[in-house]
Amino acid sequence: MTAYEELRLLPWSGPDGKPCFLSTDEPDGHLSRVADNVEAIQLGMAAELLERATDVFADEDVALEQLRPVASDLTRALRDVLRVAVSRGQRLQIPDGVALDGDEDGPRLPAAAFG
Numbered sequence: 001m002t003a004y005e006e007l008r009l010l011p012w013s014g015p016d017g018k019p020c021f022l023s024t025d026e027p028d029g030h031l032s033r034v035a036d037n038v039e040a041i042q043l044g045m046a047a048e049l050l051e052r053a054t055d056v057f058a059d060e061d062v063a064l065e066q067l068r069p070v071a072s073d074l075t076r077a078l079r080d081v082l083r084v085a086v087s088r089g090q091r092l093q094i095p096d097g098v099a100l101d102g103d104e105d106g107p108r109l110p111a112a113a114f115g
Contacts (some may be wrong), residue, residue, distance in 0.1 A: 009087040011038045011080065019083075022082045027091075047078040 007021040014020050022031055055071050056062055 006090065008035070009030070009083060009090060010035050011042055011083055011087065035087075039087070042077075042080040046081050049073055049077050062066060 007023050008020055010020040012020055022035065024032060026032065053074055056066060056070050
């Protein structure tokens with residue numbers, strides 16, 4: 001079974017707030033490309049929001065009324081980015097020889113490898 005024979009978590013919710021999934025064996029199909037574009041937009045908006053939030057939080061005189069909308073926007077962006085990460089993680093193909101969680105024989109990277 002290939003990664004694309006499973007359901008893909010889409011970067012939007014249904015009208016009732018529940019997750020939406022795509023079942024396709026065409027990773028380059030129209031709806032897959034739409035989802036890819038939405039993910040790219042969400043990630044770009046999150047990056048812009050992070051810059052704005054950094055500026056707001058750096059201001060020692062910022063009022064509570066200014067913090068609430070930023071916190072709300074950050075929460076929404078974090079939810080979107082987490083959904084993108086989960087969706088992309090589910091679509092990763094695990095190469096032969098790479099250990100899954102709990103497998104002590106798999107390759108290990110030192111913490112310094114992550115910056």
